[in-house]
Amino acid sequence: MAITASMVKELRESTGAGMMDAKKALTETDGDMDAAVDWLRTKGLAKAAKKAGRTAAEGLVGVAVKDGKGVAVEINSETDFVAKNAEFQALVKSFTEAALGVDDVEALKAADVGGKTVEAALTDAVAKIGEHMSLRRMAVVEGESIAAYVHNAAADGMGKIGVLVALKGADNGIGKQIAMHIAATNPASLGEADLDPALVEREKQVLTEQARESGKPDAVIEKMIVGRMKKFFEEVTLLGQKFVINPDVTVAEAAKEAGVEIIGFVRMGVGEGIEKKEEDFAAEVAKTLAG
Structure with a gap:
């Protein structure tokens, strides 16, 4: 190739x-x-085992919480200008509130907003604003207490990154701190048992090859791998990470000290995993003129 x-x-x-x-x-x-x-x-x-996190789609993530349920909804637009538009933000707000009554994105598309379905309202908005938009996804968490946090907020309850944290127990303010931690660190899972087995196996293979490069005996290599995998779990799982607000304790320990248990979380960033076709600006202008 x-x-x-x-x-x-x-x-x-x-x-x-x-x-x-x-x-x-x-x-x-x-x-x-x-x-x-x-x-x-x-x-x-x-430096790290990660793909280039190219965020290309614009838009907003909306979050809402009611009666022990939290939802996060991503609506994409072609440009950031539309994401700053008051009409678009009102659309995101209505869709997010409607999401509290459903369980998945397909049900949300059929939900009612102002006498029409979410899907129809989105189609009308596309025609009115003149830019392609899409309802991409939604996520739900449930718990005795739900904390929400929006990073880079464009308006109340919406921004570029939305985080929800589900807790067992009464939230005394620790929930928002944990949500802010999640926004900053982007953990791969809640705990070790929740990690994607393929991700764990891939990491183990890389660490094994690294250890073998050292030329040390197999018994030493096995211990090296165990230690390095333990560090890996501490770095990528929410419960194992050092709490950004107090690095002397893990997130799990901070939650326990506050009298709660973290039972789930969602971190949703605008455009995650969407690749944008990059086009030469001069070529784009020439194409426009030619048209």
Whole structure:
């Protein structure tokens, strides 16, 4: 497979590796981006095992809480200008409130807002505002107490990142602190048991290869892997992470001290996982003029 400059650039941005190292990694793995990241990590040349988190879609995430239920809803738009539009924000607010009465995004599309379905209201808004918009997803958490937090808020209850935390027990203010922690650290799961097995296996393989590069005996390597996997779980699980507000304790310990138990969370960021086609600005202008 031909290795392009854009592939090298993407790998460099996602790992912090040098240009020649990134090119060699892609060559060694026949252009497989994930495998190239692992190759770099095995050689100690990458900063982290993550894909380039290219957030391309614009829009807003709305959050709402009522009677032990919290919902987060993402509505996308083509430009950030629309996300700042009062009509669009009113749309997000109405959709988010409607989500409190349903359990998934398909049911939300059929829910009533002002005498019409959410889907019909969105279609009308597209025609009126003149820009493509979509209801992408929603998530639900339930608990005795629900805390919500919006980062980069555009209006009350909506912004670029929405977080919900479900607690067992009465929230005395710790819920919002934990939600802010989640917004900052983006944990992969609540606890070790909730982690994607494929993610765990991939990490174990990378750490095993790293340990073998040291040339140490197998018995020592096994202990190294156990220790490094423990550190990995502490870094990527919410309950195992050091609490950003008090790094002397874990999030689980902070919750216990506050008399609550964290039973679930949602962190939803606008455009996560959506790749935007990058086009040369001059070419875009020329295309417009030609049309």
